[in-house]
Amino acid sequence: MIGIKISDKKIIERHFEEIKNHLCNSKGLKYKYSVLDNWILGITDNTYNLEKVIKAKPKQLKSIIDKVEEVGIDFQTEPPTKDKNNDYEKAQYFLTLYKKFSTRGDNHFVRYNALQLVNELDINVCPYCNRNFINNTKLIDKSSNNPYVKRTAQLDHFYPEGKYPYLAMSFYNLIPVCGTCNVIKLEQTVGVNPYEIKNTDEHIIFDYSFNNSISEYKVDTIYMSRDYEKNWTVLGLEELYKIHNNYVEDLLHRLRLYNALYRKDLTHYFNKWDERTDSQFESHISKEDFERVIFGNYFLEPDLNKFPLSKLTKDIVSRYR
Structure with missing residues (x-):
């Protein structure tokens, strides 16, 4: 994974x-x-x-x-x-x-x-x-x-x-x-x-689909390497990831609520706030830091070992933001 x-x-x-x-x-x-x-x-x-x-x-x-x-x-x-x-x-x-x-x-x-x-x-x-x-x-x-x-x-x-x-x-x-x-x-x-994993995308890429109706989301995949299929099957990950369907729904809601233009405006606002002398922020807020707060998880390849479901977050965010 x-x-x-x-x-x-x-x-x-x-x-x-x-x-x-x-x-x-x-x-x-x-x-x-x-x-x-x-x-x-x-x-x-x-x-x-x-x-x-x-x-x-x-x-x-x-x-x-x-x-x-x-x-x-x-x-x-x-x-x-x-x-x-x-x-x-x-x-x-x-x-x-x-x-x-x-x-x-x-x-x-x-x-x-x-x-x-x-x-x-x-x-x-x-x-x-x-x-x-x-x-x-x-x-x-x-x-x-x-x-x-x-x-x-x-x-x-x-x-x-x-x-x-x-x-x-x-x-x-x-x-x-x-x-x-x-x-x-x-x-x-x-x-x-x-x-052996240098880039997780070489082995699996998550996506979402619908579970019975368009109002019910479920975790899905759009790519899986032949070698990784054995990990997926032996570890029963398809079944285990079913309990995270609500996580995908929540993440998609965040992407809609905080669309790209809105995120850009908010980032500009916080950067301006950061320049104030009375600011409580100790350092400049990067675009990645701000988006991590918005999406509620890490989503960059080097950070995937820091928090659960970060690979799922990365793939959904990368595809739909």
Whole structure:
């Protein structure tokens, strides 16, 4: 639905370095970094090491999967006896790492964990549906009476960790999403990774149509890429967006009430007010700021991660204002 923009590539480097530091320096681990590194090399026919798997970009993740399947090692079937040297146990250890990384209060990832990752990505709404906030919140720990930050975003594995455990800690496989999308998607796969989205119009463009009569509006689409159709279907977005039919009606009313000429006059008025010495405005009101207030939402591509339904707003506003 919307893209996840990475403003600083150091986030990816830190993600890898913290995992490496944990595997190299923590005591009592079942597997050290060198063991897992060699195992990854083995299951990819010496094509990828652990660092490349952790940092692999979305298209590279698919190449890694293809290579592992080409080698044909079975790490899905649990052997009758436990042996730390078998492929199954090593694959499952990546799920153990993810559990430590994603669990609040786990003492293995103290400086950096899933909470820090979501914070650094600086995304406020679910990239899969663009309907729900995923910002963090502060709570009080009942046992200690100390405040702590609760991660409300859930981390989805774009490629399900149950089927591809070796990708459980790969940066671009971790998607912060809302609980609704995570529960619906589960172990299914979708077609478009939010990290790949540069321009949302390349994947979907919203519009509206009528529901039984011309007085009943409904959310509709006029374009959807073939890859994105899988996201739309798997996540059940057509059904979920039905509850936003009234939002479209309200937005169309705003567009009619505040037509282009009226908006121009109001912008001129506020700009004149802004020039007064007793003005309460601290800075000039831009055309985009003013229209955001009028339309009740963000509607520019770089701002789509800030507020729910911003992509729907962008498409309706762009088409009919």
